[in-house]
Amino acid sequence: MNKKNEIIFQDENFIAVNKEPGICVFCSKDDFDDKNNLKNIIEQSVNQELFIVSSLDKDSSGIVIFAKNENSAELLRELFRDGKVLRKYIVLLSGTLENDEEIIEKKVLISRDEIQIMPYGQRVAVKYKVMEKFRGYTLIEAYPLTQIKRQIRLLFWSIGNPLAIDKEYSSGEPIFLSSFKRNYKMKEGVKEKPIISRLTLHCSEIEFEIPKLSDKKKYSLKAQMPKDFEITIKQMRKYYR
Numbered sequence: 001m002n003k004k005n006e007i008i009f010q011d012e013n014f015i016a017v018n019k020e021p022g023i024c025v026f027c028s029k030d031d032f033d034d035k036n037n038l039k040n041i042i043e044q045s046v047n048q049e050l051f052i053v054s055s056l057d058k059d060s061s062g063i064v065i066f067a068k069n070e071n072s073a074e075l076l077r078e079l080f081r082d083g084k085v086l087r088k089y090i091v092l093l094s095g096t097l098e099n100d101e102e103i104i105e106k107k108v109l110i111s112r113d114e115i116q117i118m119p120y121g122q123r124v125a126v127k128y129k130v131m132e133k134f135r136g137y138t139l140i141e142a143y144p145l146t147q148i149k150r151q152i153r154l155l156f157w158s159i160g161n162p163l164a165i166d167k168e169y170s171s172g173e174p175i176f177l178s179s180f181k182r183n184y185k186m187k188e189g190v191k192e193k194p195i196i197s198r199l200t201l202h203c204s205e206i207e208f209e210i211p212k213l214s215d216k217k218k219y220s221l222k223a224q225m226p227k228d229f230e231i232t233i234k235q236m237r238k239y240y241r
Contacts, residue, residue, distance in 0.1 A: 005041055008063070010220055013072040013210070015050065017042055019064045021198045025055040051237060053077055054206075057150070062203025063223045072210075079208050080147055080227035086207040087140040090131075090225065092164040092200035092232070093156055097138050100130040104155045108148065113178070115150060117158050124148045126155050132233075134240045135180070137164055140234060152201060164200040175232060180240040195235060196228040 001055050005023065009016040019025065021040050035041075042183065043050050050066035051073035067073035079085050109121040126144040133138040144153050156162055162170035174194030178184040186192050206221045225233075 005038060006223075007042070008139070008223055009045070009219070012068065013044065014053065014065055014067045014076060015042065016206070016221045017064050017066070018137040019056055019061055020063045020226060021059050024058050025052060025064055038064060039066065054080060056203055057153075057199055057201070058230070060203070061223075061226050061229065062201075064203075064205050065206070074075070075210055075212055076208075079210065083145065084169065084208060087144055087203065087204035087207070089144070089152060089153060090204050090229075091128075091140050091142050091156070092229075093138045093140060093161045094164050094170060095136065095138065095161045097128075097130060097140070097159075097161055098134060099171045101128065103127045103145070104159060106155060106158060109152070110148070115154060116165065117154065122148070124151045124155065126152055132237070134236045136152055137240070139204040139236075153199075165196065166199055177235055177239075180236070182239070196232045200229065200230070200232075202226070202229055232236075 008016060008018050017038065019038055023041070024036055025038050039050060039052060049128045050068065051070060053065040053067050053073060053076040054063070056062060056064055065076065073124050076144055083200065103125055105123065105125040106117050107119060107121040108124050109116045109118045115198050123146060127143040127145060129141045130138060131141055144151055153163055153166055157169035165172060165174060174197035176192055176194050178192055202225050204223055204225070207219065209216060209218045
């Protein structure tokens with residue numbers, strides 16, 4: 001169970017944070033708040049300017065990387081652009097997948113405001129492996145093979161298996177324990193709270209080397225799932241097979 005915005009690794013070149021859901025990495029003007037901006041929070045914690053290398057949607061969780069200087073920022077961004085970073089996501093999807101392991105590949109057209117799947121355009125691809133199956137849901141490991149915004153959410157929506165909760169690509173309805181636990185009872189006058197009500201996506205692992213640095217060390221970063229995601233999976237294992 002992770003601490004809020006826990007620093008999971010840092011050295012002289014970069015810092016890795018396990019972002020909690022509900023915190024912005026890139027904040028729009030309408031959504032900006034010092035207390036809701038991960039970059040500001042971590043800069044205050046380490047008392048220095050940072051440079052964003054990787055990002056996550058506000059309502060997802062997991063590893064976010066910041067560089068500590070411009071040179072490291074450019075080297076790390078280049079690794080991401082060139083597909084030399086292994087990224088593993090834990091994702092809870094709606095429905096059942098046809099295959100237990102596959103690469104989903106599409107073409108997309110990227111405009112200023114949206115990304116659309118088209119018969120032409122830029123390639124986007126994600127490899128996945130099924131971890132567990134529940135009634136009406138599937139837990140997977142997802143490995144992006146390209147570097148496109150919201151690619152996991154978009155690709156699984158395109159095959160009819162969007163994230164279990166995603167306000168943009170599906171209903172966005174939260175998950176309640178009463179929806180799958182038999183004989184579930186609440187105390188009279190008490191309103192049930194959802195066990196999870198945000199994007200069911202967590203960046204759990206990132207691996208890479210920085211060959212242009214003298215140490216050429218291989219970095220393997222891991223981030224624990226937040227409490228809400230962890231509880232949801234445990235309850236599904238118990239009641240929703």
